[in-house]
Amino acid sequence: MKAIVYFGPGDIRLEEMRDPDLEAASDAIVRLTASAICGFDLQIARGSVPQMRPGTILGHEAVGVIEDLGEDIRNFEIGDRVLLCPTLACGACRQCRRGHYAHCTRANPNGPSFGAAMFGGPAPSGPFHGLQAEYARVPFAHTTLLHLPESLSDADGLALTDAIPTGLFAIRLTQLRPGQSLAVFGCGPVGQQAIAFAQRIGAGRIFAIDRLASRLEAARARGAEAIDLEREDPVEVIDRLTQGEGVDCVIDAVPIDALPSRLSAPTELDGNSHRQRNGTTRDRLLPLLETLRSAELPLTDASEQAFEWSCAVAGKSGTLAILCFQPGQVQRFSLASALQKNLTLRLGTCHHRKYLPRLIEKSQTRRVQEHCYGSRALEDEPLELLSMERSIEQRFFDLSPWE
Numbered sequence: 497m498k499a500i501v502y503f504g505p506g507d508i509r510l511e512e513m514r515d516p517d518l519e520a521a522s523d524a525i526v527r528l529t530a531s532a533i534c535g536f537d538l539q540i541a542r543g544s545v546p547q548m549r550p551g552t553i554l555g556h557e558a559v560g561v562i563e564d565l566g567e568d569i570r571n572f573e574i575g576d577r578v579l580l581c582p583t584l585a586c587g588a589c590r591q592c593r594r595g596h597y598a599h600c601t602r603a604n605p606n607g608p609s610f611g612a613a614m615f616g617g618p619a620p621s622g623p624f625h626g627l628q629a630e631y632a633r634v635p636f637a638h639t640t641l642l643h644l645p646e647s648l649s650d651a652d653g654l655a656l657t658d659a660i661p662t663g664l665f666a667i668r669l670t671q672l673r674p675g676q677s678l679a680v681f682g683c684g685p686v687g688q689q690a691i692a693f694a695q696r697i698g699a700g701r702i703f704a705i706d707r708l709a710s711r712l713e714a715a716r717a718r719g720a721e722a723i724d725l726e727r728e729d730p731v732e733v734i735d736r737l738t739q740g741e742g743v744d745c746v747i748d749a750v751p752i753d754a755l756p757s758r759l760s761a762p763t764e765l766d767g768n769s770h771r772q773r774n775g776t777t778r779d780r781l782l783p784l785l786e787t788l789r790s791a792e793l794p795l796t797d798a799s800e801q802a803f804e805w806s807c808a809v810a811g812k813s814g815t816l817a818i819l820c821f822q823p824g825q826v827q828r829f830s831l832a833s834a835l836q837k838n839l840t841l842r843l844g845t846c847h848h849r850k851y852l853p854r855l856i857e858k859s860q861t862r863r864v865q866e867h868c869y870g871s872r873a874l875e876d877e878p879l880e881l882l883s884m885e886r887s888i889e890q891r892f893f894d895l896s897p898w899e
């Protein structure tokens with residue numbers, strides 16, 4: 497099969513790889529019909545993620561059709577259309593039974609003390625081959641796979657895999673209550689979703705901080721107060737606009753190298769059915785490869801900067817939610833201001849499997865306008881991603897706060 501494979505920083509290739517086989521009774525083999533690029537993939541391509549093993553297939557956001565099933569999988573059939581959770585979970589251990597799927601103690605072959613097992617990640621996350629390929633082996637398929645209804649397109653499914661549940665997870669971390677104020681640093685796909693969920697909860701005020709006009713515009717369209725960090729000091733602005741009170745909750749969704757997530761929109765995304773396979777594998781994987789290869793280098797201090805700003809804009813007894821992956825090179829944070837303000841710091845990896853069943857279910861309950869995927873926004877892929885997620889998000893209007 498064809499797959500996008502990591503060989504080293506800046507060395508990402510479209511390779512011929514061996515087709516995956518069932519290796520355990522709880523495995524499935526999925527033929528992938530659409531795959532997306534996450535900001536995390538760009539960090540890998542840039543060499544910002546330590547301990548990536550050369551030869552690993554990249555990608556953790558995909559949808560597809562089941563081609564083969566191990567004998568212990570009872571909730572799916574061959575031919576079912578499925579969405580793959582980015583993080584793997586056994587469904588049986590104590591952490592899984594509590595809904596803490598990213599903490600599954602059995603899915604990560606490195607052992608129970610290691611973090612989330614995920615597709616296409618560094619050695620400490622498995623490693624497992626990723627989903628920017630024609631086929632994937634899915635361990636613990638009974639938990640890791642979810643049925644993707646025909647009413648949702650492949651593009652809907654891609655938006656649902658990671659950005660939407662992670663945005664919801666971020667809001668859950670903040671424990672935002674109606675009327676409270678929120679600042680979101682980093683308004684890429686995850687930040688946008690967090691803003692959308694905050695609006696539904698009834699946030700009193702939302703500040704959106706980014707450097708890209710398209711993202712600020714999207715945030716403003718959702719009712720957020722936009723702050724362009726290239727033009728203004730967000731700490732000064734929020735201090736002034738809140739009369740020195742700061743905000744109740746902060747989400748730090750800034751990636752380590754602060755470049756936007758991108759998503760290729762290959763031909764399959766034009767149709768609403770996975771059966772409408774207009775393009776070849778080459779059509780589908782090559783744009784992903786080009787985007788990964790064009791990822792620019794080097795590391796920045798964006799992560800520390802975002803943390804400092806987050807602490808600075810948080811009001812006393814505020815809550816700060818930190819989402820992003822922190823590579824080993826960047827770990828110097830001053831906790832002084834957090835301590836002085838009695839801030840609550842909450843951080844972690846999204847428990848995708850916890851949120852996805854209801855997100856998929858809710859996404860079908862509203863009849864919405866159809867999507868506009870007709871032409872791919874070649875010059876501005878982040879906008880393409882945003883518009884896609886906006887379209888699916890309109891299905892969630894009626895969400896009450898999620899528990």
Ligand SMILES: [Zn+2]
Nearest residue numbers: 534536557658
């Ligand atoms: Zn992702």
Ligand SMILES: [Zn+2]
Nearest residue numbers: 586589592600
């Ligand atoms: Zn488990």
